Amino acid sequence: MKSALRWLLLLFPQDFRQRYSDELLDLLQSKALEIRTRRGRIALARFWLFQILDLFGACVLERLSHLGRPRQLGRRKGERSAMTIWKDIRYALRTLRLSPVFAVATLVTLSLGIGATTVIFSIVDGILLRPLPFEEPDRLVAVWHRVKSRNDQRLEQSLATYLTYRNENRVFEDFGIWAQTHLTVTGVGEPEQVDVQIMTEGVMAALRVQPIMGRPFTSQDMLVRSPVVLILSNGYWQSRFGGDTGVVGQEMQVNGVPATIIGVMPKGFRFHDQNPQIYFPFRHNPSTARMGGGFGFQGVARLKPGVSIAAANRDVARMLPLTVEQHPAPDLTIERLREFGLEPDLIPLKQDVVGNVGSLLWILFATVGLVLLIASANVANLLLARAETRRRDVAVRRALGASRTRLLRQFLTESLVLGVMGGGAGLLLALGGLHLVLLLAPANLPRANEIAIDPMAVGFAFGASIIVGLAFGILPLCSFRKEQLGVALAEWGRGLSAGRRSHSLRSLLAGAEVTLAVVLLIGAGLMVRSFVALQNVDPGFRDPEELLTFRLTIPSVQTSDPAGVVRIYRQLLEDMAPIPGVLSVAATSTVPLDQRSSTYATYVEGVEMTENEIPPSRRYKFVSGNYFATVGNGIVAGRSFTRDDVDQRSRVVIVTQNFAREYWGDPPSALGKRIRNNPRDPWREIVGVVGDVRDDGLSQPARAIIFWPLAVEHFDGNDLFVRRTMGFVIRSAKPLALLPVIRQVVAAAYPNLPLADVRTLDDLVSESMSRTSFSLVMLAIAAVVSVLLGTVGIFGVVSYLVTQRTRELGVRIALGAHRFDIHLLVFRQATLLAIVGISAGLLLANGLSRFMTTLLYGVPADDPATYMAAAIVAATVVIVACYIPSRRAARMDPVAALRSER
């Protein structure tokens, strides 16, 4: 670092440099040490980027100010030194113009490498490095629980825990809970279902965000007796109200109830990647809070200054028993809570938002880093070749009195100019490339709206180009050793093979390129295998592209009676079935893969439980009779639901195969067995077993699911239980073409019911595979680029070797060597390079690929077939790259070869 900085300082005028460079370097080192020990390596990287950018800025400004006062006595020497740098730059540009092929090849290679790295860096920076866009984000935490008795499963907040934590805590400045839901808006234009974030007043307070207009929520707004109020998001305010500044105080119909608009949030406010149209108060009655149920709210808090997460965890642990005292439930005691193993689990809010994309991003960053390395190796090779041809030029200049340092500086300037130009072009590429990558990126990429080519990314691009420029500028210089400068002159015209040292350096570079290309090929290969494995997974439904899905919510103003809700669903199913083109239609509480399912504790008859034990939670879905036929999930044993099951409220359920196997060994044995979700509910008989469903995503293991009829009597304390939000699945050869007709049919029956989340099941499938397909595309691009660059690199090296040996090969041919012998001779050199490069690549990949485990599906990180395939591809590349120069050598006219200068 220090020498690179010293070189950077050369850009400053000499007087400045002499006076301050030692001091400046000393300061930077002390500061860097302090930052590394106090704030870690990421902060250190930011520090250096910022400092390097600043040095550049300062040097330009300092030079400009010099121009402002040109004639200062006693500064002649400094001025002259300043002039030489500009002269070097001009000279570098001129020589580059003289060899346009070299210049273009270098610039394209570099700009691709730097551009790709910058794109991924800006994504890594936007998601992982940059703090959340709130005041003092380090003090923000997500408040979770975890359940010791259930494998540390995560549990959210409930009304009871919220009230106790809010009132009794000693560590939070503000604490609030929130949840994501949908509400139906009528009375402003078309009826529509909007995304809503329900929150208590503490959420915005903790984030320290205020509406730009109107007022934030207060604790009064949360009480069920208070008038209904809401806050608009900026986007919804613009689209639905045209940015009307008089909107505060107006009324809207929400789920059929009038609500007053009290504020508008600022533009760009987004919390937890939710993008709701409306913020709604969490209206509750504190006296109804009971500990032990109703978990489903996420908690967010701002810690008081100086409070650590560990201390906050201790405080919440202290409050947990209080929740039982303050909000007692009939059969819940503190002992039972303790046995259940409920513990607080606070994590930094940023970690909660970013989730698990970290590994994916670091892998991508490492991948493009490798591409950049290969690109640099190629450029270094090109420069080495050029340095060879310029040996004599250098020798002459040396003989004419150019100092060694002067020559070194000139070469370095040249490579730096190349680096900076490549960086500039790379930055332009990155601007376009980022959009492309974000289009490909998984839809659920967190903080995606915060990603941009910002000053940090620009700084990164330039930092990278300087470092790369310096690195490959220094390499060729290694081949110019002191004594060689003289030797080169003496060798003039003698045709000896020049510079063994540079020769082995170039082979080393080409070998390194092979190594890195093998690593990237293996990465891409593993992703391809995962992708194929995912394609072959049986998801528990057939032909998802034929399945249209959407959701409807029946507001209580439409009908307050559960039986009425059932009648509406029945009516809708009957209206939609006869539409021409509809093959089949069914209702389900949650569509496959939509991540909206709820789980319930499930008792199985005959399974012994200790007195206070709570059985494991299972996922429940409530479906209409022909659901399984519609989605194409086969009945493994027993029967499907019938219309009578729904109408006569039969006490029956259908379970997935894995549930049946878990308890009874095989699917048929499950038939006739009984389950329930509450000790006070009647038992329900298992009448059918269906195939497993990959409900959490194709790459996730299938969860056990229990299917219930659409309407259930005596369920969890309800006389008649029916979901007010229901998903619909419609099978048709052209599902999207049907959509207008379906909308008409629904609107004709119930004008105020909007369709929400309309999409084909195929969209949900692609979304669930997006992480894999995104990594696949990125790694495949990297692998292809690296193979291309590697081919060019090896081709260059072998061609060069052949040219070096022209005379020798000519002699051999003249003496009767067969064409095949010549091929053999050339290939023997390349084979060594290939074997060493490929073996090193396999070893390196074996070490690195285990970091990819989280991205892989159905293929181990050390899959031998993939490794073999990568090695074969790499070997083919080497052979192809050798073939052309080798053929040229074999077909050479021996007379011409002997006459040639070399």
Added chain:
Amino acid sequence: MGRRSASDGTVLTLLMFQILLALSKGERHGYAIMQEIEERSAGAFGIGAGSLYRSLKALVDAGLIAEGKPRPEVHRQRRYYRLTVLGRKRLAVEARLFDRILEWAREEQILDPTPS
């Protein structure tokens, strides 16, 4: 600030003003100046080393600060700087100007009247 041309013609940037402030209590070296400014601004004002020394040079050239005696026994590479009489006067002039600007900002309710 600083667009205003002072009697000696040097334009003060915000960083220069803070350097002068940091030196008002006595001699300091570059590193200490940087620390002081960063602490005072709670890290909100990031300082590049290049900018810092450029500013120091400009201030020395303008005669607002002077280099102190080197103290090789403490730290060989660090140079100490102190305010000159001219510098102290200039600092007072600038601070008064700042005060008036802040007063204005308060009137426009950009700042809280009672900082918390």
